[in-house]
Amino acid sequence: xxxxxxxxxxxxxxxxxxxxxxxxxxxxxxxxxxxxxxxxxxxxxxxxxxxxxxxxxxxxxxxxxxxxxxxxxxxxxxxxxxxxxxxxxxxxxxxxxxxxxxxxxxxxxxxxxxxxxxxxxxxxxxxxxxxxxxxxxxxxxxxxxxxxxxxxxxxxxxxxxxxxxxxxxxxxxxxxxxxxxxxxxxxxxxxxxxxxxxxxxxxxxxxxxxxxxxxxxxxxxxxxxxxxxxxxxxxxxxxxxxxxxxxxxxxxxxxxxxxxxxxxxxxxxxxxxxxxxxxxxxxxxxxxxxxxxxxxxxxxxxxxxxxxxxxxxxxxxxxxxxxxxxxxxxxxxxxxxxxxxxxxxxxxxxxxxxxxxxxxxxxxxxxxxxxxxxxxxxxxxxxxxxxxxxxxxxxxxxxxxxxxxxxxxxxxxxxxxxxxxxxxxxxxxxxxxxxxxxxxxxxxxxxxxxxxxxxxxxxxxxxxxxxxxxxxxxxxxxxxxxxxxxxxxxxx
Ligand code: NAD
Numbered sequence: 001x002x003x004x005x006x007x008x009x010x011x012x013x014x015x016x017x018x019x020x021x022x023x024x025x026x027x028x029x030x031x032x033x034x035x036x037x038x039x040x041x042x043x044x045x046x047x048x049x050x051x052x053x054x055x056x057x058x059x060x061x062x063x064x065x066x067x068x069x070x071x072x073x074x075x076x077x078x079x080x081x082x083x084x085x086x087x088x089x090x091x092x093x094x095x096x097x098x099x100x101x102x103x104x105x106x107x108x109x110x111x112x113x114x115x116x117x118x119x120x121x122x123x124x125x126x127x128x129x130x131x132x133x134x135x136x137x138x139x140x141x142x143x144x145x146x147x148x149x150x151x152x153x154x155x156x157x158x159x160x161x162x163x164x165x166x167x168x169x170x171x172x173x174x175x176x177x178x179x180x181x182x183x184x185x186x187x188x189x190x191x192x193x194x195x196x197x198x199x200x201x202x203x204x205x206x207x208x209x210x211x212x213x214x215x216x217x218x219x220x221x222x223x224x225x226x227x228x229x230x231x232x233x234x235x236x237x238x239x240x241x242x243x244x245x246x247x248x249x250x251x252x253x254x255x256x257x258x259x260x261x262x263x264x265x266x267x268x269x270x271x272x273x274x275x276x277x278x279x280x281x282x283x284x285x286x287x288x289x290x291x292x293x294x295x296x297x298x299x300x301x302x303x304x305x306x307x308x309x310x311x312x313x314x315x316x317x318x319x320x321x322x323x324x325x326x327x328x329x330x331x332x333x334x335x336x337x338x339x340x341x342x343x344x345x346x347x348x349x350x351x352x353x354x355x356x357x358x359x360x361x362x363x364x365x366x367x368x369x370x371x372x373x374x375x376x377x378x379x380x381x382x383x384x385x386x387x388x389x390x391x392x393x394x395x396x397x398x399x400x401x402x403x404x405x406x407x408x409x410x411x412x413x414x415x416x417x418x419x420x421x422x423x424x425x426x427x428x429x430x431x432x433x434x435x436x437x438x439x440x441x442x443x444x445x446x447x448x449x450x451x452x453x454x455x456x457x458x459x460x461x462x463x464x465x466x467x468x469x470x471x472x473x474x475x476x477x478x479x480x481x482x483x484x485x486x487x488x489x490x491x492x
Contacts, residue, residue, distance in 0.1 A: 001018055001032065001033060003183055005186040005201040009196075013040055014036075019033055023314075024322070024324065024325050025362045027362065030089045030180070031180070036209035038209070038212050041204075044200040045171055048198075048200050051196065051198050055196075055197055057194075057198045065165055066116030068192050068194060069116065070113040071192040071193065072109050072188055072189060073113065079184070079188065083102050087102075087152060089180070090180050092324075092325065093277055094314055094316075094321070097277065108154075109157060111445035111446055111461075119463075121134055121137055133475070133476045136475060139471070140220045140469055141220030141221065142170065142219050142220050143169070143171075143221045143222070143223060144216075145222075146213060147172070147174045148226045150325070150385075152174055153182065153185060159172075159225075159460070160172070160199070162460075162466045162468065164194070164198070164199075165466055166470045172202075173203070173206075173210045173213060174201075176203065177326060178325075182201055183201065186199055206230060211237070214234045214237040219243060221245070221469070222244075223468070224246070224247050224248070225247075228249045228409075228454055234247070247458060248456045249455050249456040250383040251282050251283055251284070251410075252286060252381060253273075253285050254289050254414070255288050255413065255440065256413065256415050256426065257270065257294065259291040262438075263297075263298070265416070265438065269285075269439065270285065270389070270440075272440055274288070274389040279389075280324065282412075285389075287389075287407075288392070291394060292393040299348060303348045309367050311354060311359055311366075312358075312359070324364070325363065333384055333388065336384040337368060340377075340378075344374055345373045347369075348371045348391075350365070350369065354366050367389075373392055380392060381406075381407055401426055404430050407453075410432045410453035411451040412432050413430050413434075415427055415438075416438055423437045431452050433452050
């Protein structure tokens with residue numbers, strides 16, 4: 001099974017091992033793929049190193065690198081149906097959501113494609129007519145890119161597009177659960193004309209196929225999106241070779257609703273914030289913080305509507321959300337809910353797998369609302385990464401901000417209010433990397449994405465997303481070289 005793309009060739013795993021990929025919606029076999037280990041990843045690193053040190057890509061004019069990304073966007077538009085189908089089979093998410101993802105991915109490719117040639121550096125005023133000084137941007141080198149399973153190709157292209165725009169080479173290790181769109185994307189990059197060895201792909205489990213990307217001295221940068229625990233391991237390992245590290249980690253994101261908001265809008269968005277993709281979204285508004293005078297009415301309506309959410313597989317056009325990624329993840333969500341109930345949370349709806357025979361075989365969990373969750377307890381601090389919404393109340397603006405910031409995460413959050421100045425005040429004081437006002441979840445390729453606190457460091461998207469993959473180099477030239485005579489050179 002030649003599923004690894006190394007040095008421009010499709011190769012099999014050295015061990016000959018394979019892994020079955022099964023659709024989370026019904027357990028059906030999607031395909032068997034090669035399973036890599038350290039040796040496979042080391043071979044991919046060697047190919048990326050050679051392509052960086054000796055190949056044409058790093059010195060290709062930036063605008064031409066951008067053209068390649070624009071071509072890749074066009075090819076993705078051409079093949080979007082096959083990509084969306086592959087993404088849905090691996091993740092179990094509804095086909096329509098995968099289709100949205102492909103449109104977002106093409107937009108990201110176009111954004112970085114156009115940004116690539118825009119900044120040729122700058123001249124620094126030396127104040128000296130006989131000296132010339134400039135700043136140029138250079139690629140960092142070989143990038144190790146490690147991505148999760150919830151938005152497999154989207155998270156991957158958020159890294160690949162700026163990395164290529166800046167002239168780097170890379171080794172990609174996608175989640176072992178969702179490899180197919182990465183395989184398709186390597187073919188697409190080759191078709192777009194990317195030189196051999198610039199893009200390399202290995203598949204397999206994190207501690208085997210992924211770990212060399214944070215350990216190996218020939219990798220200059222590791223960019224990781226995934227869970228906090230893995231992020232800590234990667235940052236610690238990367239420290240041994242002082243790699244550049246970018247981490248996009250989890251979140252426990254507050255969605256703050258003031259009782260001066262539009263009621264129906266706030267309920268509607270609270271549902272989307274929590275239950276989109278069955279809550280398997282890093283920025284999910286899994287923590288509803290509602291003003292106390294609205295609590296009863298708001299939660300009653302939320303529960304009524306949560307119970308109407310229709311579950312189903314990727315190709316069920318009636319479905320509104322899908323399964324969890326795996327049996328292991330479903331069990332983790334179940335443990336999270338059991339622990340929350342043990343800590344005094346009140347189960348308002350859900351809290352179990354659906355009885356529906358139609359869904360047997362898939363990893364489904366009912367949209368769940370846990371009310372009266374105590375501030376400072378683990379259910380409002382830990383990420384469930386499933387369809388579980390916790391509810392807390394607040395009294396006034398200061399209280400809302402205090403509760404919203406009471407988390408070691410800092411990825412995203414929402415504020416619903418019709419008071420425009422309050423909206424800005426609260427957004428300014430929330431220690432989260434993205435704050436949506438009277439909305440939830442929209443992101444823009446031209447706006448930075450990234451976490452405060454333990455949600456990570458480094459930025460994706462926007463101009464800083466490109467800067468993550470560049471080194472700024474200062475070049476100073478003396479235009480009239482002559483002996484300086486700092487030391488006279490004469491005997492006294
Ligand atoms: P995960 O940390 O288990 O795995 C992520 C990736 O890391 C996978 O490819 C995995 O194989 C690899 N990996 C695991 N151990 C490794 C190791 N020791 N060395 C190198 N690689 C290793 O996360 P997941 O379960 O795939 O994804 C869910 C998490 O991702 C959630 O916490 C979610 O919040 C987070 N996430 C964050 C963002 C963001 O933008 N901040 C976006 C999507 C997902």
